[in-house]
Amino acid sequence: MNYFVTGATGFIGKFLLEKLLAREGAKVHVLVRPSSVAKFEELKERYGEAGKKLVMVPGDITEPGLVSPADFKKLAGKIDHVFHLAAVYDMTMSDEQGDRINNEGTRNLVAFVNDLGGPVRLHHVSSVAVAGSDYVGIFKETMFDEGQTTNHPYYRTKFQSEAIVRNECAAPWRIYRPGVVVGHSETGEMDKIDGPYYFAKAIQKISYKVPKWLPLLGIEGGKVAIAPVDYVAAAMDAIAHMPKLDGQCFHLMQSQSPTVGDLLQCFLEAAHGPEFGARLDIPALPASVKKFMGRVGKSISGRNEQKIADALGVPLSVLGYAFNQAVFDDREARRALKGTGIVCPDIKHYADKLWQYWELQLDLKVKIPPRLRQKLSGKVVLITGASSGIGFAAAKKIAAAGAKVILVARTRDKLEETKAILEKAGGEAHVYPCDLNSLTDIDRMSAEVLRDFGHVDVLINNAGRSIRRAVFESFDRFHDFERTMQLNYFGAVRLIMNLLPAMAKQKSGHIINISSIGVLANAARFSAYVASKAALDAYTRCLSAEVKARNIHTTAIYMPLVRTPMIAPTKMYDYIPTWSPEDAADTVVKAILDRPKSIATTVGTAAAVSYAIWPKANDWVLSKGFQLFPSSSAAKGKKDGGEKLTLEQTVFANIFKGEHW
Numbered sequence: 001m002n003y004f005v006t007g008a009t010g011f012i013g014k015f016l017l018e019k020l021l022a023r024e025g026a027k028v029h030v031l032v033r034p035s036s037v038a039k040f041e042e043l044k045e046r047y048g049e050a051g052k053k054l055v056m057v058p059g060d061i062t063e064p065g066l067v068s069p070a071d072f073k074k075l076a077g078k079i080d081h082v083f084h085l086a087a088v089y090d091m092t093m094s095d096e097q098g099d100r101i102n103n104e105g106t107r108n109l110v111a112f113v114n115d116l117g118g119p120v121r122l123h124h125v126s127s128v129a130v131a132g133s134d135y136v137g138i139f140k141e142t143m144f145d146e147g148q149t150t151n152h153p154y155y156r157t158k159f160q161s162e163a164i165v166r167n168e169c170a171a172p173w174r175i176y177r178p179g180v181v182v183g184h185s186e187t188g189e190m191d192k193i194d195g196p197y198y199f200a201k202a203i204q205k206i207s208y209k210v211p212k213w214l215p216l217l218g219i220e221g222g223k224v225a226i227a228p229v230d231y232v233a234a235a236m237d238a239i240a241h242m243p244k245l246d247g248q249c250f251h252l253m254q255s256q257s258p259t260v261g262d263l264l265q266c267f268l269e270a271a272h273g274p275e276f277g278a279r280l281d282i283p284a285l286p287a288s289v290k291k292f293m294g295r296v297g298k299s300i301s302g303r304n305e306q307k308i309a310d311a312l313g314v315p316l317s318v319l320g321y322a323f324n325q326a327v328f329d330d331r332e333a334r335r336a337l338k339g340t341g342i343v344c345p346d347i348k349h350y351a352d353k354l355w356q357y358w359e360l361q362l363d364l365k366v367k368i369p370p371r372l373r374q375k376l377s378g379k380v381v382l383i384t385g386a387s388s389g390i391g392f393a394a395a396k397k398i399a400a401a402g403a404k405v406i407l408v409a410r411t412r413d414k415l416e417e418t419k420a421i422l423e424k425a426g427g428e429a430h431v432y433p434c435d436l437n438s439l440t441d442i443d444r445m446s447a448e449v450l451r452d453f454g455h456v457d458v459l460i461n462n463a464g465r466s467i468r469r470a471v472f473e474s475f476d477r478f479h480d481f482e483r484t485m486q487l488n489y490f491g492a493v494r495l496i497m498n499l500l501p502a503m504a505k506q507k508s509g510h511i512i513n514i515s516s517i518g519v520l521a522n523a524a525r526f527s528a529y530v531a532s533k534a535a536l537d538a539y540t541r542c543l544s545a546e547v548k549a550r551n552i553h554t555t556a557i558y559m560p561l562v563r564t565p566m567i568a569p570t571k572m573y574d575y576i577p578t579w580s581p582e583d584a585a586d587t588v589v590k591a592i593l594d595r596p597k598s599i600a601t602t603v604g605t606a607a608a609v610s611y612a613i614w615p616k617a618n619d620w621v622l623s624k625g626f627q628l629f630p631s632s633s634a635a636k637g638k639k640d641g642g643e644k645l646t647l648e649q650t651v652f653a654n655i656f657k658g659e660h661w
Contacts, residue, residue, distance in 0.1 A: 002078050003028045006061055006109060007085030009039040011191045012125065012181060015233035016083060017043065021050040023241075029055045029075065031066060031086070061086045061105035066112045077118035081240060084109050085125045087161070089181075089194070091154055098157035106161040107168065114170045122173040123240050124165045128225045128251065128328050129158040130177065135326040141177070141249045141333070172246040174239065178232045179225025179253035179328065185350040186230065188357025196224070196263055200358050203264070207273030208563065208580035215277025216268075221260025222324035225253040231344045239336050251330040254344045266348050270355035272563065360392075360417075364425040366400050371593055377402035382449065382456045384436060384495070385463030387414035390514060390562060393585035394460065398592075399427025406449055406456070408432050409463065436463050436491040437483070446498035455502035455509075458592060461492040461536070462514045466529045470626075474528070481528045488532035493539055500547070509552040512591050513540055517560045520600060521607035522618075524626040544597070555591040558600040559584055 003020050007013045008030040020028050032040045037056070044051035057075070059067035067075070086109075088101045106124070113122045131139045132148035132155050139146075144166070150156040165173055182197075183190035190197065210216070232252045239250055258266070265276055330344075337343070381398050385391040386407040399405045399422040407415045412433040422429040430452075434445035449456065465487045467480050474480060496511055503509030515537055517523070518530040537556055544554045563578040587599055600608070611618045 001026050001080050003081050004079045005083045006031045009036050013085045015229050019233055019237035021053055027053055029057050031059045032056050033060050061109055064108055079116055079120050081121050082113050083123045093153050095153045098153040102157035102161045106164045110169045120171050122169055122171050124175050126162040126175050126177045127158045128177050128179050129155045130162055131326045138329050139326050140329045141251050175249040176236050177251050179227050181229050183354045183357055184230045185228035185345050188353035203267050203271050207271035210274050212274050214274050216274050217278055218261050218276040223257040223327050224263050225257050225328045227253045227344050234342045238340050238342055250333040251328050255330055258347055266351035270352040366397050368397050368400050372401040379457040380404045380453045381458040382406040383460045384408045387418045390581055390584040391462040393581035394588040397585050397589055405429045408434050410435050437487050439494050442494045455506050456499050458510045460512045464488050468525050470525050471527055484528040484532045489535045492536050503552050504550045507551045511554045513556050515556045515558050517558050517604040520558050520604040524622050553595040556598045558604045560601050
């Protein structure tokens, strides 16, 4: 089977190619613009051995004929299926861009298909955007020109390009209208910020700043036709190879589309944020009001639309879609796919995958003080525990400041992934896997770093192990104390001592230890963890006096509770005030800039003072907290049910914000 694919290097394209290449005897010709040759080579590498069945055909859909006469001659009469995916999928597109690529590009492609001859069949990827932005009611797959308004260039050109296929293609054709395409339902993979992803940053901020126990007031909004990219690709591949479906259109989306409110709630849950206590159902606007707003919108778009969109973080056209009143029927797609096992999953079952991928791979913009670049440009900064949590967030900021970031953690794959993310954002990173529980492995890693870089300017001891278990539940678990001390104390000290000679030689260095508020507050249930951090604290305070004359600085950061993978097993912490990893990373940046002896929160400082002045009163508060917040189910050998906090627990946790309970 011979295929010809446009837009193959795009998001849907790379997943469709995977399906086509899996077919026996498949040979896939890919139209590649000169600027996309590197992307094509990446595609070949992505598919491994199957990538050898890809054939690059130089060309451009915006050029009549698409390809050179010589290449056309090789393809004529030999192509079974043409998949047309090349288009601009962007709510911020211009009219000129849409006309050139979506319309003229499709017209050139249709003429190319008409000239090919042979058994060729055209598969055109359209969009539910053909229904326009203000269609009211059910829009079926059999519907097309319903007199809908398509003022926005995206809606207009998707409608017009589909009309070109319907009216001008002489070969058999099939049309696919995906809804809002989001990341892969199993891996979360996505290529850009689009659709619901525009709201991700706001959701993230809400999840960190608004307590989980506080119900939110939201909107219900319209229905969102949504589908993960893997479903769209699988459905297209399956339907394309079925008999007797020519001349039909297929809606590819979740059958029971979620409302905007449902969608936001799914992402809030994935972000461990609060829930909507109630949602407002915004009534449809009268036609006269819509017309007036349309005129206002045009006047805004001519002057300040981009400024408003930048301030909101969302294109105005996307914001308007929140009140979409069209409901898309996908019965023809479901009928065609019956018996194949291909079903569009519900967003609530994979929203967590999308969220995790966005936080890790797409949330790349970081804010750094101008001074940080002056301080760190070209410097060597080693971060332990760099592949997640505080370490990862700090690495993003430090790399953005122009430092050479040494990434240290146990798993190479995760470190390589972190390195790729930092490089995608324009930073420099180097991977040094190390089991920080092993002193010999620390020696090996340290030697390699010194061999490659000669010295380390800033060492951030961030890797750590935390155990939340009462002493009376630990009598048969002495190994908890040994393992925690091994990583948090001995491992950190060994690394410091390995790097100190080079720091002393260059008469410059900075050691930052990520400690805990528990060291100041003597948190109950954390005796193993706090003791190990306190030991490192004492060691570094003693060391500080010895290295001061050598221009080596030390800083202890007494971090409050931070929402990282380390605290995730204790579900109760979902309802307790925490810092975000970004807050913690900002504190690391402050330490690098100002080199203070220590950094602590107000609560942490108050706890240390109260223990020194009123130790018995301090013990009473800690004892009250110990009784209020029970041991986790995991500590008792049971599955953690994640029970919500009582009112008393909530008040207590907010008074002593950031403390470990």
